[in-house]
Structure formats: structure tokens, C-alpha cells
Amino acid sequence: xxxxxxxxxxxxxxxxxxxxxxxxxxxxxxxxxxxxxxxxxxxxxxxxxxxxxxxxxxxxxxxxxxxxxxxxxxxxxxxxxxxxxxxxxxxxxxxxxxxxxxxxxxxxxxxxxxxxxxxxxxxxxxxxxxxxxxxxxxxxxxxxxxxxxxxxxxxxxxxxxxxxxxxxxxxxxxxxxxxxxxxxxxxxxxxxxxxxxxxxxxxxxxxxxxxxxxxxxxxxxxxxxxxxxxxxxxxxxxxxxxxxxxxxxxxxxxxxxxxxxxxxxxxxxxxxxxxxxxxxxxxxxxxxxxxxxxxxxxxxxxxxxxxxxxxxxxxxxxxxxxxxxxxxxxxxxxxxxxxxxxxxxxxxxxxxxxxxxxxxxxxxxxxxxxxxxxxxxxxxxxxxxxxxxxxxxxxxxxxxxxxxxxxxxxxxxxxxxxxxxxxxxxxxxxxxxxxxxxxxxxxxxxxxxxxxxxxxxxxxxxxxxxxxxxxxxxxxxxxxxxxxxxxxxxxxxxxxxxxxxxxxxxx
Numbered sequence: 177x178x179x180x181x182x183x184x185x186x187x188x189x190x191x192x193x194x195x196x197x198x199x200x201x202x203x204x205x206x207x208x209x210x211x212x213x214x215x216x217x218x219x220x221x222x223x224x225x226x227x228x229x230x231x232x233x234x235x236x237x238x239x240x241x242x243x244x245x246x247x248x249x250x251x252x253x254x255x256x257x258x259x260x261x262x263x264x265x266x267x268x269x270x271x272x273x274x275x276x277x278x279x280x281x282x283x284x285x286x287x288x289x290x291x292x293x294x295x296x297x298x299x300x301x302x303x304x305x306x307x308x309x310x311x312x313x314x315x316x317x318x319x320x321x322x323x324x325x326x327x328x329x330x331x332x333x334x335x336x337x338x339x340x341x342x343x344x345x346x347x348x349x350x351x352x353x354x355x356x357x358x359x360x361x362x363x364x365x366x367x368x369x370x371x372x373x374x375x376x377x378x379x380x381x382x383x384x385x386x387x388x389x390x391x392x393x394x395x396x397x398x399x400x401x402x403x404x405x406x407x408x409x410x411x412x413x414x415x416x417x418x419x420x421x422x423x424x425x426x427x428x429x430x431x432x433x434x435x436x437x438x439x440x441x442x443x444x445x446x447x448x449x450x451x452x453x454x455x456x457x458x459x460x461x462x463x464x465x466x467x468x469x470x471x472x473x474x475x476x477x478x479x480x481x482x483x484x485x486x487x488x489x490x491x492x493x494x495x496x497x498x499x500x501x502x503x504x505x506x507x508x509x510x511x512x513x514x515x516x517x518x519x520x521x522x523x524x525x526x527x528x529x530x531x532x533x534x535x536x537x538x539x540x541x542x543x544x545x546x547x548x549x550x551x552x553x554x555x556x557x558x559x560x561x562x563x564x565x566x567x568x569x570x571x572x573x574x575x576x577x578x579x580x581x582x583x584x585x586x587x588x589x590x591x592x593x594x595x596x597x598x599x600x601x602x603x604x605x606x607x608x609x610x611x612x613x614x615x616x617x618x619x620x621x622x623x624x625x626x627x628x629x630x631x632x633x634x635x636x637x638x639x640x641x642x643x644x645x646x647x648x649x650x651x652x653x654x655x656x657x658x659x660x661x662x663x664x665x666x667x668x669x670x671x672x673x674x675x676x677x678x679x680x681x682x683x
Contacts, residue, residue, distance in 0.1 A: 192284035200481060201286060211287070221275060227267045232474055249261050259541070270463075299312070309325075376393045425432070437458045439455065475489065489661060634646070
């Protein structure tokens, strides 16, 4: 058996693959990222990321690298406007952060964690055994074989990894197509949420001085070939729908998307995992696509690191599919529903009227905002009925003793480790967590926080920012050892085997 080239080989150097590489590196896991392209994409379909992705980047201290993040307070569901601030932390996402910038930030961060990106590497074969996975890779120098303990397919909708492991990708074929173009030199009024017009929908998103992205959906539009539409096609459709002539503008880029909606039947097959667009595709609305991939990476990385480190509890890796598959299934459902509402013809007007009435109720607004932003995700983390259990950690200002000091709750997740927040100063809680402090941090606050955590005595938070145990109303450490064992494995004084050595790069 030959040595491993890395602990994990990640196929695909988009946002999902780079986030996974950084997360693994943060946990001390050696990762190699392979990508078939010679250099990163300079164009960006995604122009932002969701409210939940903002939080996840914040939990790793990455937001300052984006040069600050402005959020969009108002958004829509199927073209029906909603104030997304109705939910704490809610927004329609980050404003004006193109995917190219996100990839640049994540690539730099992943490199700092020790990840290596190898470009012009295309995976053409895959073979798994009991100990690892071997990839056949075509490179500029010829054909080579790389071996790792695990492989992560983050290689997009046409994923080679998914095809090589034979995982089905069921779903619906495209019904509609949307075209877009980045155009300089056209004076257009913004249409941030899009505008339904007779015959379709149009959208204008300002990208910078004198540059706009125009998005066009025209019912019944067709074109020859499979590539991107020409700018003449986009301009002609725009003129038919709006009466405005943009043909004199300078096209910087054209592309297209559809409402094809598919989801991998399995996110894990043995030692191979699927993430991001390799696992799920849908109509891009509400910054849900790239953001879901970021969530996939956050969910899987710490579990893989625990398994590679020899401390993972039984079936921990299976929880990746169990937790993330329902999340993407819900995204597929809501984007298809939005397509019907948003792009349907006059026959959908009665449904729009009913939805408008429903949206007068705050609880309906909260439901839809939570769905689109991902802020309402809840995992099954074990027994308990506290409303925060299994949900994301709400951010709050905390004052802790040495060596932690003051800061918001997310700051304590920057290291990518589990955290036990002792908010009530309970020595018994801290003592109960003692045998796990080789893999979690314990933070004791000097005072109780305000907001959603006000009534909480203690909270165990997983590395991905989700609460795995709640102590409240004087319950002390009841249930805490079970939660720690479930998510972080046996305590160090009962470990039965030393972890395997991490992989090193072969010369």
C-alpha cells in the first residue's frame, strides 16, 4: 500500500472546495485541492452570499478580508417584497461581493492553513478500498495517480467525482432559461428585486461606475446551441421586454442559467463525499447556492478531521448526509416555488394575491426569511426541547475571564474547535467538560449576555456553529457528557487507540 499524498483530496477549487480546504487545515488535516482550470474564474455569477454565510465567515474571522460587508435589508420571495430584518440577523445577503472575490479570500485563507491548490489537474478515474481512495489525474505533465484517505467532490453540477462513484442525480429538467450580461456604458435604473413585465421579467444590478448586470427572462425564449447567448440576443430580448435599447453598450460578459433542480441521492459513498453544486443545483435566487456549499463544507470538515484524528464517535461521518441533504432539498423546493410565483404568467395572479395576504402576517414573513437565508436550519442533535437546541449560535457580546477577554460569541469560534460557553459560572459544568478539553474550548463569562442567550446557563457549540447541548434553569451538567461523547467522541482518558499519523506529502 503506497503512502498517502494527503489526508483529503478535494476536487474543485470553487468557494465550496476552498472553504473545505481551509476548514480542514484549521483542524490540522492536510488537504490538496485539484482543479481542471488553469486559473480562477474572473467572472462571477454569484454577486453575494446569504445571511447565514455571513455568519459562518464571521465565525472564522474572515469578514474583514472582504473589506467589510454591507447587507441588503429588503429582499423578496418569488417577487413579493419582504423586510428580511424581521428575523434577528436577517438580510437578503451581502451586497456587491462577487464570487471571484469570495474565491480570492478563501484561497488565501486556505493556503495559510497549509492547503495546496494544483491547477490543470482533471480527475478521470477513481478507485476506493478499505484504507483510502486513489485518483487518476490528467495534468500538463501527463497522467498520474494520487492517493488520500478521503476524497471530496466539490466539482460542480457536472461533477466527475459524482459520476465516477455512480451516485444518482435525480430531479427536474429545466423549464425556463434566464440570460444575463454585464454591460458598460448603459444608463439604466436599478431593478434590484427584478420587475415582472408583460412577457417575462427583467432585473438590473449595478456593479460599479457605469457597469450594470442585466438579467432577462422572456417566456418562450429559445436559441441555438448550448453555449452562452450572444450580447445581441440579450439586447434584443431586453428591447422586446422593456423598450430600452442597450445594444450600444459594451458587453463585458454574457452567461445564462436554468431552473434545473437536482440533488445527489447520497452525499457519501464510502470514503467519498459530495458538496456544493456537485450535490445540489437549483435556480439561483436569494444567494442560496454558493452559501449552501459553504454550509456543506463547515458541516463536513470537523467531522472528517475527527475521523482522521482517530477520535470520531461511531457514525459521525454519516451525519453529514443526514443533516445536509434535507437542507438542500428544502432549497430546491423553495426555489421552484419562487420560480412559479416570480416567472409565471397572469394565471399565477390569484396565487400572488393569496401570498400577499399571507405576507401581512409576521410569522409568515419569518418562515420565508428563515427558509431563504438558512437562518432557521435545525439539526437533530439529541434529546432536549429548548428552542435553541440544534440551531445556530446567536451572536452576543460576551465578557470572559483570561485568556479570552471581551468579544462577541463568534470570535470564540475562530479556531474551528467546539466551544462550551459557561454563561452561569457553574463549576460543575466546567468539570464535566474537563475530559474533552483537548478538543473543545471552555469559555466562562463574567456576566450573562442579553438577547436570545439571556436565559441560558451553558451551551455546547459544535465547530460549525450549531448548538449541541443547552443547560438552563439550574440543570447543571445533566446530559452534557452524553452530548460531548455523541459529537466529540470518548473523553481522552478512555481513548483506546492512538490516532493515525497525519499524511505527509510525498516528494
